Amino acid sequence: MPCSVVIGGGAVGTAIAQSLQMAGLTVSLIDPCDTQKPASWGNAGHIAIEQIAPLASLATLKGLPRRFFSAHGGVSLPVSALPQWLPFSLRFLAAARPDRWAAGRAALSALMALAMPAWERYAAQLGQPGLLRAEGHFIVWSDPAAAARGRRNWLEADCGTAYFREASAEEYTQLRMLTVKPVAGAIRCIGSGQIADLDLFASAARAAFVAAGGVTIRAQAARLAREAGRVRVELASGRHLDADHVIVAAGVASRPLLEGLGHSVPMIAERGYHVQFSAEHWPHGLPPVVFEEDATIVTRFQDVVRASSYLEFNRPKAPADSRKWDRIEAVTKEWGLPVAPRLSTWVGSRPTLPDYLPAIGKSRMADNLYYAFGHQHLGLTLAPVTGEVMTDLIRGSVGRVGLQPFDLERFA
Numbered sequence: 001m002p003c004s005v006v007i008g009g010g011a012v013g014t015a016i017a018q019s020l021q022m023a024g025l026t027v028s029l030i031d032p033c034d035t036q037k038p039a040s041w042g043n044a045g046h047i048a049i050e051q052i053a054p055l056a057s058l059a060t061l062k063g064l065p066r067r068f069f070s071a072h073g074g075v076s077l078p079v080s081a082l083p084q085w086l087p088f089s090l091r092f093l094a095a096a097r098p099d100r101w102a103a104g105r106a107a108l109s110a111l112m113a114l115a116m117p118a119w120e121r122y123a124a125q126l127g128q129p130g131l132l133r134a135e136g137h138f139i140v141w142s143d144p145a146a147a148a149r150g151r152r153n154w155l156e157a158d159c160g161t162a163y164f165r166e167a168s169a170e171e172y173t174q175l176r177m178l179t180v181k182p183v184a185g186a187i188r189c190i191g192s193g194q195i196a197d198l199d200l201f202a203s204a205a206r207a208a209f210v211a212a213g214g215v216t217i218r219a220q221a222a223r224l225a226r227e228a229g230r231v232r233v234e235l236a237s238g239r240h241l242d243a244d245h246v247i248v249a250a251g252v253a254s255r256p257l258l259e260g261l262g263h264s265v266p267m268i269a270e271r272g273y274h275v276q277f278s279a280e281h282w283p284h285g286l287p288p289v290v291f292e293e294d295a296t297i298v299t300r301f302q303d304v305v306r307a308s309s310y311l312e313f314n315r316p317k318a319p320a321d322s323r324k325w326d327r328i329e330a331v332t333k334e335w336g337l338p339v340a341p342r343l344s345t346w347v348g349s350r351p352t353l354p355d356y357l358p359a360i361g362k363s364r365m366a367d368n369l370y371y372a373f374g375h376q377h378l379g380l381t382l383a384p385v386t387g388e389v390m391t392d393l394i395r396g397s398v399g400r401v402g403l404q405p406f407d408l409e410r411f412a
């Protein structure tokens with residue numbers, strides 16, 4: 001029976017491992033299971049199928065000056081990380097050209113159209129249909145001019161299989177009860193969703209994979225060694241693993257593994273921060289709320305409320321900037337949100353490529369090498385569909401979506 005090794009047990013790697021195992025392959029999933037949560041379990045839990053437009057765009061560039069951290073915005077380019085973000089920015093500028101952006105949007109929207117049905121299948125496979133709550137999300141504003149601008153943007157935007165509508169009178173009442181700041185405008189997305197609890201998701205995904213016969217190996221892949229046109233995985237312990245298929249899905253850590261073989265991987269750690277609070281006074285069943293002026297999304301999970309923000313272009317292991325946690329907490333206080341004192345804080349890396357498209361495909365560097373990473377702000381949303389398209393690719397079946405735009409060779 002063909003055997004596969006998946007490197008990286010975040011949302012993307014775990015979904016690929018599960019999908020291959022269900023397709024009848026023998027799969028091993030390697031992850032060091034560090035105590036520091038990766039982005040997959042520290043994110044905002046939003047199934048963001050409305051975000052079909054790559055962020056590498058002229059619109060992003062136009063809005064940038066008022067989005068910097070120094071101007072109370074969400075974007076941060078630390079001087080100490082200039083060697084990381086300068087080359088990334090140059091490639092970003094090239095990818096934002098209207099023709100390249102339009103091609104990227106066509107590719108991303110084709111993948112995103114499959115994301116929610118793939119999530120429904122995945123949640124059912126995990127035996128946790130309630131994990132996926134496809135009840136949309138809210139966007140709110142306190143300033144009337146910002147509300148008018150934001151409302152116009154979203155109501156007129158092409159959001160793929162999702163769309164926005166004005167919040168109903170009942171929804172306005174519910175949102176106004178949540179805040180002390182006036183709510184000048186609110187809209188609701190129809191078609192998006194959230195994961196009910198990311199810790200539950202992590203444990204259910206791992207358990208379902210093992211129950212299906214998959215093997216988890218707690219280890220770190222140190223490098224990929226090429227021999228006679230194929231790669232083998234060398235673990236940090238010195239052990240070697242041979243497989244018919246080696247799939248690199250290690251988030252930001254995919255870069256050194258693949259660059260070691262000669263691939264060009266201009267990926268950056270686009271770091272985000274969250275603060276968790278007790279959920280005692282937060283309404284049950286309220287979908288995620290985006291406070292757009294403050295670039296903050298607030299999501300209720302099982303026992304905690306998580307407020308997330310920031311796009312900090314940095315090295316993956318740079319020290320955290322604690323001002324960002326303080327500012328997230330200050331935003332919750334300014335809005336008067338019913339959240340108790342902070343319980344915990346977290347920082348983690350979105351794996352982001354300069355054109356804001358993922359890299360999903362088969363390597364030209366070795367016959368048995370595949371990759372799936374670079375899912376930027378959308379890795380939770382796209383994990384199940386990535387598992388499905390990787391399984392199509394490995395089995396040689398007709399793909400449900402063209403993978404050419406996601407080929408890593410675009411950076412060669």
Ligand SMILES: Cc1cc2nc3c(=O)[nH]c(=O)nc-3n(C[C@H](O)[C@H](O)[C@H](O)COP(=O)(O)OP(=O)(O)OC[C@H]3O[C@@H](n4cnc5c(N)ncnc54)[C@H](O)[C@@H]3O)c2cc1C
Pocket residue numbers: 007008009010011012013030031032033034038039040041042043044045046047048219220221222249250251252253254270271272273274308309348349350351372373374375376377378379380381382
């Ligand atoms: C603040 C924040 C909020 C976000 N909100 C959302 C959201 O609401 N919706 C959404 O869709 N996305 C969201 N994202 C993005 C999403 O979290 C990422 O795109 C996604 O987690 C990427 O998943 P991944 O599995 O590729 O990588 P990761 O989550 O980084 O997982 C990589 C895994 O690989 C393992 N690994 C690393 N190196 C090795 C090695 N050498 N050997 C073996 N294993 C290795 C790690 O231990 C880890 O488990 C958010 C991100 C952040 C930071």
